[in-house]
């Protein structure tokens with residue numbers, strides 16, 4: 001559905017949307033993770049999958065710093081949680097609200113909030129102050145493009161859930 005450009009995994013050669021791939025860039029002969037995929041340098045792409053990361057760690061030509069390999073594995077673990085899947089499954093249910101303004105407008109109906117990990121500091125503050133004031137649970141999960149993907153947008157800062165039961169399930173999940 002989304003119109004993100006596709007890139008090829010250097011390990012398994014499959015083509016995927018950029019959001020499903022890590023980007024690494026060369027810096028003095030060693031590759032480092034370009035988490036936001038914005039570094040102006042020739043990049044390589046790898047699937048966000050254990051298989052491809054394992055094979056990457058043994059690659060003869062592409063040397064990735066161990067810190068960045070670990071970072072990628074940790075990001076992988078995070079992504080295997082179910083928030084994105086659950087949100088995706090609910091996207092047509094009228095129970096979701098996205099974007100800070102909409103959420104602040106409907107704050108009285110909201111029971112749980114998923115905030116992108118790469119939201120701006122300013123928006124994060126604004127949002128969290130309000131959520132705390134209203135005693136609403138929240139989690140930082142996924143990045144703006146992953147949250148955006150759910151609604152076929154480039155980027156979304158934050159998604160909120162109105163349905164009490166679903167919210168309760170997600171809160172339990174977050175522990």
Ligand SMILES: [Zn+2]
Pocket residue numbers: 009010011012013014046047052
């Ligand atoms: Zn791959």
